[in-house]
Amino acid sequence: MSAFFQALSVFGSLHFFSFSTGDGFSIAEGMALPQRILFPPEEICMDWQQRQRPGAGLCNLGSTCYINVILQCLTYTPPLANYLLSRDHSQLCHRQGFCMMCIMEAHVRKVLRSSANVIWPRAVPDMAGDAYEFLRCALEAMQRACLSGSSE
Numbered sequence: 001m002s003a004f005f006q007a008l009s010v011f012g013s014l015h016f017f018s019f020s021t022g023d024g025f026s027i028a029e030g031m032a033l034p035q036r037i038l039f040p041p042e043e044i045c046m047d048w049q050q051r052q053r054p055g056a057g058l059c060n061l062g063s064t065c066y067i068n069v070i071l072q073c074l075t076y077t078p079p080l081a082n083y084l085l086s087r088d089h090s091q092l093c094h095r096q097g098f099c100m101m102c103i104m105e106a107h108v109r110k111v112l113r114s115s116a117n118v119i120w121p122r123a124v125p126d127m128a129g130d131a132y133e134f135l136r137c138a139l140e141a142m143q144r145a146c147l148s149g150s151s152e
Contacts (some may be wrong), residue, residue, distance in 0.1 A: 056112035100141030
């Protein structure tokens with residue numbers, strides 16, 4: 001199970017021991033047990049479901065290279081890209097306003113389906129930053145979007 005999908009689990013209280021879930025996935029010492037699994041490991045395809053050609057690159061507008069790096073990494077992570085390309089999230093999304101999963105879905109489709117060599121971002125934050133901070137914020141926003149759309 002990739003770290004991305006582990007990050008999308010909702011964690012309860014910490015348990016300080018190791019155990020196996022029976023499906024070959026083990027929980028390391030100190031890792032919390034999920035209260036709810038958003039993406040069961042048996043449903044995650046680790047390979048591309050459809051063969052993908054390299055998509056469009058992202059134009060660097062000033063100090064956006066740290067954003068571009070993270071977006072490219074997420075775009076070319078097969079389990080995430082497969083899910084986003086399926087449009088499963090947006091078909092069921094009822095969030096009003098900003099939804100990071102819907103935005104990532106549109107981004108991945110645009111990059112991988114574009115015939116252009118480069119695409120320009122529509123909105124760019126006017127600030128310098130670092131890749132880790134952007135990744136952390138993006139993953140948290142995607143997690144919130146998935147949690148708000150999942151049943152209790």
